[in-house]
Amino acid sequence: MSEATREKLIDAGIRLFGEQGYEATTTRRIAEAAGANIGSIAYHFGNKHGLYLAAARHIAGELRQRLGLADATDRGVPESREAAREALRGIARRMVRTFAEEDECRHWLLMVVREQVRPGEAFEILQAEAFGIVQARLAALIARLTGQAADDRRVILETHTLVGQIVFFLIAREPLLRRLGLRAFDAATLADIEAVVEAHLEGYTPRR
Template sequence: MTASAAETRERLIQAGIRLFGEHGYRATSTRMLAEAAEANIGSIAYHFANKHGLYLAAAGHIADQLRERLAPGDAPDAPTDRDAALDLLREVVRRMVRTFAADDDCRQWLLLVMREQIHPGEAFEILQGRAFGVVQTRLATLIGRLTDRAPDDRRVVLETHTLVGQIVFFLIAREPLLRRLGLEALDATTLAEIEAVLDGHLDLYAPPPC
């Protein structure tokens, strides 16, 4: 693929993320997508076969970017040492906070992701298989080690989902938080405070004192 073609493909994906998120799949036309990407309509067929292909490519882009930010590389086995496992869990949670609370790209992805959460389809399976499920498994493996349970134990699954929900809420309900704090944006001090709050929650998994 030439540099020009690659740039066109990227613009179409970015336009798809924005327009599919704002208007939904059915209300977004190929003309709207082409105009937003400053490309001709034929380029959609060339790169993605059709609008549906572009929609799936947009979901795949989000999934791959989330996985790169939240779970880079192959997931290591959970350390047998509980202190080391807790340290790794804290590291993963801090990475998630920085992504969901402060990453501008993540805010652009939110609407499309939320639509797929409400009405799961083929794109949701891409998001789940390539991002959500990977992160959930990594967290569950660590929480399972810290609680002496299997990663797929129902309690571990629920605790993992609850932890993820706490963090994602800083993205979904970002504006109410900013209003309450009297801020225009989440600064470094506030992000550190958020991390400290979540660190306090993770103390639940701290090994008991000898």
């Protein structure tokens, strides 16, 4: 029961912090949305700020899990270019499914966007425990395919562009659905999105 309450508070916090912003979101409103006693926030997180940071850690952990990068820092880079390309395809597919298909990601979006606009302590958690890990893994694989260093400026920009392409299916979900005449992404559309993204990966070739 205690763990279930904690999870409900985090879920309610993510939604309300995203919709209303940190300052406008009260602990009373979070407790009401979670169906919990207001004292449970102090019990589990200390205060509203503690809940906010816990919400950021929750998002970061869920992203790592969904993208299969929970232990990414312990992985080496495949020696062969084809193995590296296949590893990159696998991450790209998981990113497409995560950002285009999973409803929970839409609940995270507003809070994450707020932290992007005005980076604070929660952004540092997201960067260290999710964004940075994703960027590092993708950069290592792209570097293997292009024959450049993972910290090369071009590789960093290629990585950022790839992430942006896929995340845009979440950020601009509604305009795309309307353009396609859909109410939600169906299996065929998701497969087409994956194919489009994977076609872009073929452009990663050795550079001088």
